[in-house]
Amino acid sequence: MVESDEINPVDVKHYNVDLFINMSTKTIDGHAQILLALTDSNATQFYLHLSTLTMADAFINNQKASYTRSSDKVYFEIDDHASEIIVEIDYAGTPGNDGFGGFFFQNNYAFTIGQGLYSQPPSMLRHWIPSHDVPFDKATIDLHLTVPKELDAFANGVLVSTTVENNTKTFFWREQHPIATYLIAVAVGQYAKLGMPFVSVTGDSISLEFYVFPNDVNNAQTDWANLPRMLTFFEQNFSSYPFDRYSMAQAYNRGAMEHQTMTTYSHELITGDNRYDYIVAHELAHHWWGDLVTLGDWKDIWLNEGFATYSEALYFEHIYGDDYLAKYMEALSEIYLAEVARRGHFALYDPEYMWGGTVYQKGAWVLHMLRWTIGEAAFWRTLQSWAQCYAYDNALIPDFIAIAEEQSGQNLQWFFDQWIYRAGYPDFDISWDYQKNSAVGYTVTIDIKQQQWDKFQFIAPVEIEIETATGTVVDTLISSSQQQQFQITLDTAPARLIIDPYNWLLKQYDIVGNPAPPGVRPNDFYLAQNYPNPFMQGTKTAIVYQVAQLNSPHALSIKIYNILGQEVATLIDRSLHGGLYNVSWDGKDNTGKNVPAGVYFYRLQSQKQNIEKKLVIFGN
Known part of the structure; x- marks a missing residue:
């Protein structure tokens, strides 16, 4: 587990740090005692991280040490090849930050943030404590924080003691569990x-x-x-x-x-x-996901942020139920897709940008889809085994894959290859039709075409529901090539096809072909009654419409109007080729606000024909 090409032959065991925080000058004075083991007996030097702060004296095993500084590193020559050595450093100055992470003074408060959004790597302890500031070198720490006596100072672990001397107060905090450097923090002020x-x-x-x-x-x-x-x-x-x-x-x-x-x-x-x-x-x-089990490399940031984001969804599912989970995942996908529109596609592993929709929201979706793929019992066993096997330690994505495969009994390389190591998601064009069989029943034909931004074809289980007059048929279609056709036999005629009804697959799709309604000819313009109608605020209603084949494409629009005839929302406004289409409305106006409950009209307007129907929204 390395953060860069420069190997550092140390394993820090313990930090013992005395830190005086001067609130008036916004400076710090520190003494750090660092117990570390040398991991290479042939090494001639090692380094610790320290940014901007001035070093006074440095000692190794009580002997004054020579050192050189370069950028944010302090290099020490190795004269004593003992298995463990103690490095002591006196340092002072104004601690730094990158605008998000680091050390901050504001309004007579002082605090630290361990991760920097604008630094690479994002480890920020180097701005106020000399350290081996990489996520994979976890150690224990004693922090002695001296502040003006009217203030409190908080840090990691448990408070061992508080000592008052003249106008200052010293708080002794101890974290006895191994801690990654980016998770070490202080908060000082009147609380x-x-x-x-x-x-x-x-x-x-x-x-x-x-x-x-x-x-x-x-x-x-x-x-x-x-x-x-x-x-x-x-x-x-x-x-x-x-x-x-x-x-x-x-x-x-x-x-x-x-x-x-x-x-x-x-x-x-x-x-x-x-x-x-x-x-x-x-x-x-x-x-659990980051502090107990810590990533071994920043390239594996999904193990922290994707897991914590999906934990939000799991908690809300527990409180509010399955329907809320489906809506929550839909909201996460919208955040992710918005980032794709701004930044483009990139993989979860070693992401181009660590702090946005791909890592957090798509990352949560990967766990959601893994849950569906391996089943409930195996999914929860996987999380529990992950926490147990790597407790107080570091791990990488291949380690998690091994746990998931062990707990599920499945080979999951195909799953993680496409969702972690590749960019993007499946984007489907779906069309469907049905015909009455000569004997009994009906045959439903579903065509699925993958048309995502690159040539890669996902292995995508697409769950479907087909509503009929006598009930609902559920099936899963495995889309794994650019274009596939599936056929399903039913006893009664299908009324509606629902794609991924419980929202278990990260995807985008368009229904580009539907069965023509009875009596509707290919050269007709047609507007169906929305379904469901009425529908509740916060949900969606679907509208099927047909564009005439003759002389297509046709410029047309579908817009929503209130009972005063005022335009509320535009659903479609473009040229379309002939065919049957589907559009949905989420009950929001053109500014993104929810419209009041009540009666509305939706109108299909073209140069050839205007068709209008009524819909109703109920309040929650």
Whole structure:
């Protein structure tokens, strides 16, 4: 597990850091004692990371050490080839940041964010502690934080002691569990401290603590009230909570960051209405996926962010049910597709951009599809085994694939090859028709064409439902080549084809051909009654329409109007060749806002013909 081509022959075991944080000058003075093992007996030098800060003296095993600095690294010559050595460094200065991650002073608060959005690699501990600042070198840490005595200072692990001396106060924090450097953090300021009782599935009490700006206490109590329920769900389905404490510290940061045992949470996210419960769940889930099991290389960021994002969906499924899960996954796919429109396609492994829809939302979809592929029992066993096998350790994507294959008994290389190591998703053109058999029953013919942006053809299980007068037929069609035809025999005539009714496949599709309604000829313009009608706010209704074959293509539009005749939404406005089409409306106007419940009209308008029908929206 390496972060760059430069091999560093060290394995850090423990950090012992004294840090004086000067709030008035916005500087720090530090003394770091680093216990490390040399992993190569023939090595002549090693390095630690340290950015911008000034070094005074450095010692190795109590002997003054010579060193050189280059960029954000400090190189030491190896004179003592003992199996373990202690490096001591005195340093000071103004700690840095990249605008998102690093060390910050603001409004008499100081805080750190361990990941930088604008740095490569994104490890940010080097801005305030000399360290082997790579995700795969986990160690324990003692942090002694000295601050003005009127302030509090919080960090990882548990508080061992507090000492007051003159005008300062020193807080001694200890994290006894191995921790990746990007998860080490501090939060300093005048905080109101809140707490909640929580009993783990193991029967042990876990300290839930919250550090909040005094003016935000009431809102924070509301926004974080559901955390015990989230913790219970994750414990029951992943493993028992793996650390001694869980806390959240408010800060003037952007977003949130899952520092081990202490999530740093933006002041902008505390609103008092639980609208950011998904972020609360996301950061908590990281304490399994990222903190307990830590990626071994930033190229494998999916193991952190995809897992935490899908954990949001799993929690909401637990609270609100299967239908909510399907809607949540649809919302995640829309975020991902929006990023594709901006940035293009790229793979989840070693992504071109680490902090957006491909890694987070598509990453969640990969786990969702894996769940459908291997089944419920194997999926949950996979997550539990992942947490158990790599607890307090590092792992890579091939390690997860091996766990999933072991728990499912399946060869899943085809699945991960296309969803992790390749870019994109299947984009289908689907047409269907049916005919009455000469004897009894009906034959439904479904044509599926994959037309995604590159030539690669996905192996895509497409679940379908066919509604008939006597019931619903469910089947799964395996699309694995550019164009395939499937036939299904039914006892009664089909009324409607539904693609992926429970939303288990990441895809886009268009229904480019439907059975012509009875009495509708190829050269007719036709507008069907929407289905369902009425439909509920927050759902969608489908509208089937036909464009005449003769003299096509035809310029046409389908628009929604209110009862005053005012245009509300435009669904179609372009030239189309002859054929039967399908369009849906989500009950939103042209600005993206939900329209009020009530009666509306939808109109197909062309140079040849105008057709209008009525629809109804019910409120929730």
